[in-house]
Amino acid sequence: MSLTRKDLKALLTALLAQRAGPGMPVDISSFMSHQLGGGYSGSYVAIIWLDPLPTLIMKAGPADQILRETESRRHFNSPALEQIRDLGLDGCSEPVEIEIDGHDDMWRAISYAYVGSLSYDELNSYSDFQAIFEDFVAPARQDRRPPAQALRDWLRRLCELVLQKDPGGKSIARGVRAKPLSEYLPRLPWSDGLDAVIESAAAFAPQESALHGFRDWWEDAVSRESIAPFPNSTLLHGDLRFANVLVNRTTATVELIDFGNSAQGHVFRDLARFECDLLFRVPPPPIETETLRLSSEDRQIRTLECAFNPRPGPVDDAADPDNPQLSALRILRETYDSIWHLNSDEGRHKMYMWFLLAEVMKRLMWTGDSSSTPAARRVLLSAVPMLKEAVGGEKPEAAGFSSVSAISRLLSCAALYVPSYGYEATVNRERNAAKIAALREAKASRATVRLLAETGYSFLHFRGPFYPEIESLLESGRLQIVIANPYFVESHGISAAYKDSSKLDDAGLHSWLKQKFAESFTGYESLRAQAGPRIEARVARYGIGATLLITGEEIFFEPYFRSDRSRRHRRLFETFEFRFSARNEHLLRLFNEHFAFYWGNSDAFEEETLFRDRYLPLLRTVEEIWQGG
Numbered sequence: 001m002s003l004t005r006k007d008l009k010a011l012l013t014a015l016l017a018q019r020a021g022p023g024m025p026v027d028i029s030s031f032m033s034h035q036l037g038g039g040y041s042g043s044y045v046a047i048i049w050l051d052p053l054p055t056l057i058m059k060a061g062p063a064d065q066i067l068r069e070t071e072s073r074r075h076f077n078s079p080a081l082e083q084i085r086d087l088g089l090d091g092c093s094e095p096v097e098i099e100i101d102g103h104d105d106m107w108r109a110i111s112y113a114y115v116g117s118l119s120y121d122e123l124n125s126y127s128d129f130q131a132i133f134e135d136f137v138a139p140a141r142q143d144r145r146p147p148a149q150a151l152r153d154w155l156r157r158l159c160e161l162v163l164q165k166d167p168g169g170k171s172i173a174r175g176v177r178a179k180p181l182s183e184y185l186p187r188l189p190w191s192d193g194l195d196a197v198i199e200s201a202a203a204f205a206p207q208e209s210a211l212h213g214f215r216d217w218w219e220d221a222v223s224r225e226s227i228a229p230f231p232n233s234t235l236l237h238g239d240l241r242f243a244n245v246l247v248n249r250t251t252a253t254v255e256l257i258d259f260g261n262s263a264q265g266h267v268f269r270d271l272a273r274f275e276c277d278l279l280f281r282v283p284p285p286p287i288e289t290e291t292l293r294l295s296s297e298d299r300q301i302r303t304l305e306c307a308f309n310p311r312p313g314p315v316d317d318a319a320d321p322d323n324p325q326l327s328a329l330r331i332l333r334e335t336y337d338s339i340w341h342l343n344s345d346e347g348r349h350k351m352y353m354w355f356l357l358a359e360v361m362k363r364l365m366w367t368g369d370s371s372s373t374p375a376a377r378r379v380l381l382s383a384v385p386m387l388k389e390a391v392g393g394e395k396p397e398a399a400g401f402s403s404v405s406a407i408s409r410l411l412s413c414a415a416l417y418v419p420s421y422g423y424e425a426t427v428n429r430e431r432n433a434a435k436i437a438a439l440r441e442a443k444a445s446r447a448t449v450r451l452l453a454e455t456g457y458s459f460l461h462f463r464g465p466f467y468p469e470i471e472s473l474l475e476s477g478r479l480q481i482v483i484a485n486p487y488f489v490e491s492h493g494i495s496a497a498y499k500d501s502s503k504l505d506d507a508g509l510h511s512w513l514k515q516k517f518a519e520s521f522t523g524y525e526s527l528r529a530q531a532g533p534r535i536e537a538r539v540a541r542y543g544i545g546a547t548l549l550i551t552g553e554e555i556f557f558e559p560y561f562r563s564d565r566s567r568r569h570r571r572l573f574e575t576f577e578f579r580f581s582a583r584n585e586h587l588l589r590l591f592n593e594h595f596a597f598y599w600g601n602s603d604a605f606e607e608e609t610l611f612r613d614r615y616l617p618l619l620r621t622v623e624e625i626w627q628g629g
Contacts, residue, residue, distance in 0.1 A: 003044050003060070007098040008033060011060050011109040012048065014093035026050060033058075043260070047114060053087065055114035057257075063095040065260065066108035072262030073110075075235050078161060080113040080255045087111075115246045115255045127249070129158075129274075130242035133282045137324040146249070148331060154247050155335040157254040162237070162270055163339060181225035181351065184232070184266040186358050189365065190215060197364050201381060210385035214361075221391065222354075229347025230268075230340075238262045240270040242277045271336055272355040276363065278332060279307060280380055284325035292320060295585045299323060300379050308356070308386040312342065312349035350391060357387040412584035414554070418576045431556075431577050432465050438554035439469035447552035448478040450595045452544050454494065454560070456483040456537070457516040460523035467523070474531035481537045482544070482598045486517035487615035489622060490543040497562045507619045524605055538602035539611065547577075548591060555580040555591055 003011075013028055031050040036057075043061035050056070060066070070092040073081065084090055095106040116126045132146065132154065139145040146154075188194055195215060202211035237244070238261030246255045283300045287293070294302070303325045306315040315330050317323055337343040342352050360383050415434065419427040442449050451459060458464040459481065470479060484490045486509075495510035503511045524537050549556040558577035582588050603611055 001044055001100070002035065003098065003100075007096075008046070010096050010098065011093060011107065012050070012058065014096050015058065015089065015109040015111055017093065018091045019088040026053060048111075054083070056089075057112040057114055058109055059112065059258075059260075060107050060109040061260075063106045063108045066092050066110050069260045069262065070108075070110050072235065072238075073259040075262075076161065076237075076256060076259065078255050079253055080115050083113040084111060112257060115248070115257070127247060128243050129154075129245045129247065130277070130281065132247055132249075133242065133278055133328055136328050137282050138285045148327070150249075150252070151328065152331050152335060153252055154254055155332055156338075157252065158245055158274075159335055159339055161254065161256055162240070162267065178227045178231055180223075181228045181354060182222050184228055184268075184351075185222060185354060186265070186269055186362070188218070188358060188361055193365055194361060198361075201364070210388050211381070214384075217388070225354075229345070229351045232266045232268070233264060234267050236263055236265045236267070236270050238265075238270070240274045242274070242281065245274075266355070267340065268352050268355040269359075271340070272352065272359045275307075275329070275332060276356065276359045278325070278328060279304060279383075280363065280376065282325060282328070283379075284323055287320065287323075293585075293589050294320070297375055297379060298586065300325065301382050302326075303329060304379070304383050304386055308353065308383065308390045310350075310353075310390045310392075312344065312346055314343070353387055353390040357384070357391060360384060360387060412581035412587065413578055414581055415579040416576060417579070431579070434554070434579055435466060435549065435556060436469055438549075438551040438556070439466060439473055441553055442551040443469070443473040443475070443477055445552045446476045448480065449473060449552075450548070450550040450592075451479065451481040452483075452540075452546070452548040452595060452598055453481065454484045454544060454547070455486075455513070455516040456481050456520045456524075460527065460537075461516075461519040462523060462526070463519075464523070471527065471530070474527060474534050477534070479527075479535045480595075480599065481535075482540050482595070482602050483517075483520065483537070484544050485539050485541070485611075485615065486514070487612050488619055491517075492619060492623070493562065497564065499564055506623075507616055508623050509619075521605065537605040538599065539605065539607075540598050541601045541603070542598070544598065548595060550582065550588075550591055550595065553582050555582050555587060557591070 009028060009031070012031060016026060016028070028050070031048060033046045033048050035044065035046045042065070043059055045057065045059045048056045048058050059069075070090075074090065089111045092108045092110040095108055097104055098107050099105075100107075132151065135144045136146055136148075136151055198211050198214050202214075237256055237259065239258060240256075244256060244258045246257060247253070279300075283296045284303065285299075286296045287299060299320065302317055302320060303323060306317050306326060307329055309315070315326060315333055317326055320326070333343060340348065342349055360380060363380060364377075415431075417427050417431040439449065441447075453459070459466045459470050459479075461467060473479060484494070487507075491513060492508045495504060495508055495513050498510045498512070500510070505511070505514070524535070527535050528537075544560075546560055547556070547558040556577060556579055558575060561575055563575075580587050
């Protein structure tokens with residue numbers, strides 16, 4: 001939206017007409033302006049330079065809208081608002097006819113004092129609370145991170161501005177009829193699109209999702225809260241987002257701007273909107289230590305779990321005490337609590353959770369900003385079951401255990417290969433083709449492939465289905481492999497699963513299994529001669545319960561069963577195998593740690609003769625013990 005200079009001049013002239021007294025003459029024709037971007041729906045906002053007046057912000061919009069904003073603003077106090085009053089510009093202009101998008105309309109204008117730097121040296125002194133919290137939680141430079149005490153002081157000053165319209169932050173007087181919760185909660189825009197948004201989101205969620213039947217649950221649960229724990233009515237700012245709170249970091253001055261949504265309501269509406277900007281617009285950085293590894297999204301969700309605790313009290317995460325987003329939230333909640341007693345009063349805490357849930361539901365409809373990205377919406381949706389539990393709703397199902405669709409989504413499961421009778425060979429070809437493609441991709445990216453397997457035959461011997469891809473991989477990539485001990489108890493168990501005692505030796509090892517191990521050792525020696533240290537192979541000291549293949553982009557996981565091994569040889573494949581995306585950080589960490597355990601508790605292939613001579617006599621002793629029992 002833009003205005004002609006003629007219309008700007010008409011609005012500015014009408015705005016300055018309210019100044020009474022002689023004052024200093026103002027030459028309207030010399031004004032300069034620059035339109036400001038941002039979320040000013042239906043309004044025009046510009047910075048105005050007009051000597052001898054100080055720098056001003058002029059906001060123009062539909063006449064009735066600007067008039068309501070002017071009346072609301074008169075109930076608030078701050079240095080910038082006092083400056084406007086001293087200039088005689090506390091009111092708004094009379095209606096002015098202007099042209100908007102090809103048609104005439106009646107608009108008014110209102111002025112605000114410019115809150116910001118007037119010189120290059122002052123640029124770093126001013127910001128909105130978005131920048132304040134970003135610098136505290138994830139600063140681009142450590143020297144920009146404000147001290148915790150400074151943040152606490154700025155938030156206290158903000159609460160003092162809110163408190164001016166909510167004297168004492170106390171409940172209504174005794175004897176006044178208490179009202180139900182429904183009288184205080186904001187009305188959710190069900191028919192304006194929220195119903196459709198919830199239904200759409202629920203379609204991609206498991207059946208037990210907190211979104212299914214949400215409107216019915218909301219209306220029923222709210223109706224059962226017959227007495228609000230904290231009755232309150234005050235003049236709200238109405239849009240207490242970070243962008244509408246400006247801070248001078250040098251003077252610690254805090255200013256509110258944009259009173260266009262100001263209305264009578266419960267103070268928790270303003271407080272919840274401000275807190276949700278911190279929870280959903282300022283994610284913490286990822287962390288990776290010896291004991292903790294979390295992505296930014298995982299860490300943010302842990303913050304939400306602490307924030308939406310059904311019980312009042314400090315927000316702490318013992319496993320991640322240095323989470324800067326949680327530290328910022330703790331300071332904010334402590335500031336709130338000093339006035340409105342959110343943490344010390346169970347009833348108020350629960351009521352505040354209701355307002356947070358209402359704010360989350362409204363944000364599901366937001367589009368076009370950082371909170372509408374897929375990652376941000378995942379975090380936003382994760383808050384719904386937590387808040388439902390916090391207000392006394394049903395406890396959410398444990399993530400990943402509600403339905404097949406939930407497991408697939410949460411674990412990034414790309415495929416599950418399950419052979420049905422008669423189609424074993426077909427399914428086996430499909431899963432092998434997927435592994436071949438993953439190994440080729442690993443070769444192209446020069447990745448390190450990791451493998452846990454019983455014998456490793458399929459990868460190490462030249463007759464194995466994956467040998468050509470392994471040979472190609474080792475031209476530029478690497479392979480680390482751990483296989484089962486061919487001379488100890490695990491191999492004895494595998495041999496017993498063949499159910500063919502005629503092929504067992506005196507140690508109870510099956511001839512087919514011994515052959516596969518021998519051919520794997522031979523294949524390894526051949527590959528080692530070609531690739532040198534790019535291939536490393538070890539023998540596990542503990543039993544291996546599943547084949548695990550980790551490539552650059554894929555993870556394959558096939559659990560082992562002690563079913564009839566001879567039947568498995570005939571059918572090729574009769575268990576099942578998962579294929580996951582390696583981009584799922586949670587899964588990748590678990591499987592990498594699993595592999596690292598076996599790698600650290602194993603012996604090099606090169607010691608095969610040594611541990612064969614040591615383990616075989618021990619295995620024969622175990623066999624004698626079992627036979628004697």
